[in-house]
Amino acid sequence: MQRQGLGWFEERLGWSGFREKFLDKAFPMHPSFFLGEIALFSFVILVITGIYLLFSYEPSAQIITVGGRSFPAAYHSVTQIDKQPFGLIVRQVHHWAAHLMIAVVILHLLRVFFTGAFKKPREINWVIGILLLLITVMAGFTGYLLPYDAFSVTASGIGYQIAASIPWIGVALAKFVFAGQFPAIGTIPRFFGYHVVIIPLLLIGLIGLHLLVMIKQKHTEPSSSRGRVAPGRLLGIPLWPQQTSLMVMLFLLMTGGLLLIASIFPVHPIELYGPPGPQTPTVKPDWYFLWVFGLLKLIPGWLEIHLGGTVLDPEVIGGILLPSLLILLIFLVPFLNRTRERQNYLEPVTKHPLRTSIGTGVLMLLLTLSAAAYQEVLDISLAIFRLAAVLLPLLVGIATYLAIRLFRGWRSKTIKRAREPLSSDR
Ligand code: HEM
Known part of the structure; x- marks a missing residue:
């Protein structure tokens, strides 16, 4: 009965093509x-x-x-x-x-x-x-x-x-x-x-x-899917x-x-x-x-750009x-x-240290600017926030870069050591 029903649709809509194209x-x-x-x-x-x-x-x-x-x-x-x-x-x-x-x-x-x-x-x-x-x-x-x-x-x-x-x-x-x-x-x-x-x-x-x-x-x-199916699948x-x-x-x-x-x-x-x-x-x-609000606070009142x-x-x-x-x-x-x-596979964040550290630096900048929106509640001066908005993103970016480099060095050493033949094999 169900087959007949589907056959009816198949005859009119070419259902199996749709199934293959989308549902599968x-x-x-x-x-x-x-x-x-x-x-x-x-x-x-x-x-x-x-x-x-x-x-x-x-x-x-x-x-x-x-x-x-x-x-x-x-x-x-x-x-x-x-x-x-x-x-x-x-x-x-x-x-x-x-x-x-x-x-x-x-x-x-x-x-x-x-x-x-x-x-x-x-x-x-x-x-x-x-x-x-x-x-x-x-x-x-x-x-x-x-x-x-x-x-x-x-x-x-x-x-x-x-x-x-x-x-x-x-x-x-x-x-x-x-x-x-x-x-x-x-x-x-x-x-x-x-x-x-x-x-x-x-x-x-x-x-x-x-x-x-x-x-x-x-x-x-x-x-993890690499090499497990035919190319293009x-x-x-x-x-x-x-x-x-x-x-x-x-x-x-x-x-x-x-x-x-x-x-x-x-x-x-x-x-x-x-x-x-x-x-x-x-x-x-x-x-x-909030980050735009914080940015508006941190821009000094005297700053002007003369343009055209x-x-x-x-x-x-x-x-x-x-x-x-x-x-x-x-x-x-x-x-x-x-x-x-x-690009067919997800890249691990450690593959491109520069990209990852720019990403974490920009995130830190947005967080610092958002915190600056609450500057009076936090009771931190605008001067300190201005300094933080420059230093914190830089520090976080550099720390991310160094951490990835260290991790990669440690990992390649571990892999090398694991591949070294055991002394009894020599
Ligand atoms: C209303 C907002 C959005 C909706 C509903 C949406 C929905 C989706 C869905 C359902 C997927 C497949 C599943 C997944 O990879 O998570 C996808 C993939 C993707 N989205 Fe979005 N998305 C939105 C916004 C964005 C934004 C803001 C970006 C980046 C700027 C983006 C870039 C992409 C890319 C590049 C893919 C393919 C990812 C891959 O193949 O790994 N999307 N999106």
Whole structure:
């Protein structure tokens, strides 16, 4: 009966070709390969919980009066979502899934970087990946404003100021992106459009392309697979049914984990901040923007760059110029590290000491800058932080390099000794 059913599909759709092409695709087994999948499933959870929130959220900053008190409609609708039977938990899952997605995309990038999986032929997927990371961060930034409480309006205002400080085009660009001088009445509908239409469509399109390129080029493999299958073939488990069962388990585990976290740890308490008013609360951006915030603090107030008749002030240098340079460098990684041969296997981090130490140095720089965002709380002077931002990354980079060299020396000696014939053999 089942055979007949499949035969019916086979006759009409050429099912066996599809099966061979996609369902039998081998997935190499390595725990770090789940990072990409966790990023993908976080996005799926964000879309599902986002659709739920969409039914009750009001994308408007118009002031409405409820029970004698006035609120922006968006703010009031979020307080109402929190009172619905499943409203608060869905909102909290949405929030935690957003943090998870950004964190996992960064870890996935680090996995690709430290194992050399960005090398030929995967340069295109590296570039698509960086675009995905930037758009995912933008999803976080645009979502931040939507509750329209005092905190989110102040935080987005900082984003507006930074964008407006770009020479020549800054004010026009910021007004276009924020639909007027922030906070404008059109800002919420425009951010809502970015957050629920433009950004998700871009993510769906780019994730689809990312996965298609990955399927076409085949996955890199753990080096333990070397020589165990014919050239051009992959050692792994098929997509259907083994890998699919693992994916379903991972998705269920993630949903359960996020529900648990969301029921224990509350998110952004909007009623505590209240609707936007004349008093602005002290704000810190989310963790993934802290490094830019720290950088802005560390750039001395007197620093200016004169360029083509205009002056780049510390806000543009710290908020736009230096972060853009770092992002550009990250984009260029596969082109700076050119290889003639196709990279088919994961490289151990010890294979390229320079690459690994640049990676750890940059991570240390980002950590130091993020800590600088809390400079007043930590009670450490800006001068010390400036020194630390130069010295710590250098020290960590050099220490990584030396540690790898030492390890490689020790390993080659051990291997040599193990290969030496025993004295009784002589
Ligand atoms: C929304 C964000 C992203 C999603 C959903 C995603 C998804 C995936 C998935 C499911 C895989 C296959 C499994 C794995 O290797 O982990 C993969 C592979 C890959 N991703 Fe991503 N990714 C994202 C962002 C990025 C970023 C930021 C980069 C790097 C800049 C990147 C670069 C790559 C590369 C080069 C591969 C092939 C790796 C290999 O063959 O070993 N991806 N991605």
